[in-house]
Amino acid sequence: MKSGIGSVTRAALYKPLSKNDSIGISEIINATEQFMRRIAVIFGIFVVAFACVYPLIVSEDFSWFFAFTLVLVLSISTVAQYFFGMTYQMLIEADQNNYIIAITQMISIIANTAISALLIVLGFSIHVVKLGSAIVFVIPPVFYLLYARKKYGIDKKVPANTKLIAQRWDAFGHQLANFINNNTDIIVATVFLGVREVSVYAVYSMISSNIRKIVNSVSSGTTAAFGNMIARNEDSILKKRFEQYELLTFLVCYILFTSAAVLFIPFVAIYTKGITDVNYIRYGLAVCFCTAEFFACVKLVYENVVFAAGKFKQTKKTAYAEAAINIIASIILVQFIGLSGILIGTICAGVFRTLMYNMYASKNIVHRSSWRILPKIIYVAICVAISAYIAGLLPVAKVNTIGAWLVCAFVVTICFTIIGVTFSYLFFKDDTKALFNMVVGILKRK
Secondary structure, three states, rough: OOOHHHHHHHHHHHHHHHOOHHHHHHHHHHHHHHHHHHHHHHHHHHHHHHHHHHHHHOOOOOOOOHHHHHHHHHHHHHHHHHHHHHHHHHHHHHHOOOHHHHHHHHOOOOOOOOHHHHHOOOOOHHHHHOOOOOOOHHHHHHHHHHHHHHHHHOOOOOOOOHHHHHHHHHHHHHHHHHHHHHHHHHHHHHHHHHHHHHHHHHHHHHHHHHHHHHHHHHHOHHHHHHHHHHHHHHHHHHHHHHHHHHHHHHHHHHHHHHHHHHHHHHHHHHHHOOOOOOOOOOHHHHHHHHHHHHHHHHHHHHHHHHHHOOOOOHHHHHHHHHHHHHHHHHHHHHHHHHHHHHHHHHHHHHHHHHHHHHHHHHHHHHOOOHHHHHHHHHHHHHHHHHHHHHHHOOHHHOOOHHHHHHHHHHHHHHHHHHHHHHHHHHHHHHHHHHHHHHHHHHHHHH
């Protein structure tokens, strides 16, 4: 629910923000705040009900009052986020001021750690410690509210325009589909393969998901940037920046996931050394994980621009279809090839949604040929083929200590970066130069 309303609110805010339209901003914020406060009330009722029932489940270990009050204390910060700050956090994000949120969250985390440690040292109960944490985490939402109301001139007297966030349920459908996709693998593995295979999946997923976070950090903020360009009708700039962002994503994904595919097994061998209950060394599974994560990250290029344009209703069927393909293909293939079958199902779904989003975004938002994705795919394929040959010449398989692995990881990543950048320059000279100048400009500002 939070993700759905967040996506729609940000998409709706791009246009009034680009025009400094305080009335338009107020209409959207008041509508969103009204909706979020209803959610806060519903969530609060649910929490109280759960707080009443949960102590009965753990009655053998804790008293009813102990468990009841602990649940209430733990829920304070979440209720505060819904009631006070989440709406204004969306506004700050839409205005591309994510650094304010990052700094606020960093300060609150440090303060929470310090206060919790102090209370524990002084011997206070778990309730007092968690209450201290809750109070700390209530501060950011209140800060967002005060900051945004002052900076953007939010007028609470302006009537809420719920039509501007009418697509919230369509956006929620997208987020639900993403949730299903992110959890299908582990559920299918648990049901069909058992605990030992799930442990193998967990190790591989831990590694690949952390690499995905690096790619996500590269793409953070691009939705708001695209939304601003779309709101200003800057079609030529949008098309130019989109091509550059697309190339950057393919380049970064090639470097990270090809390097990961080469380094995966040596790391898993070191990480699981001495464990003999199940075979963790599976080369095919490593390749499947890296391929699945590659398409999950590349998909973000097209998903971000679709969300920036607020095209949730028009693309929700594609999101549902991806989830259906993932579930059906994974259940069928797991019967024949186990974990790798589940990952192949995820790959099929990821390829489908990437291509479908590319087709929609290219035709209806960026206004280019959808075949523009093909040169990037060929570029990655050539780089991967060369990288595979070079990897075969390196003594990667002989690595058996973490120190040796780190040295090998450095060499492999540098080699693949050189390959990726070189062929990027050969195939996409102008966009590569633009990206290089952009990076240099950012470094100079710092």
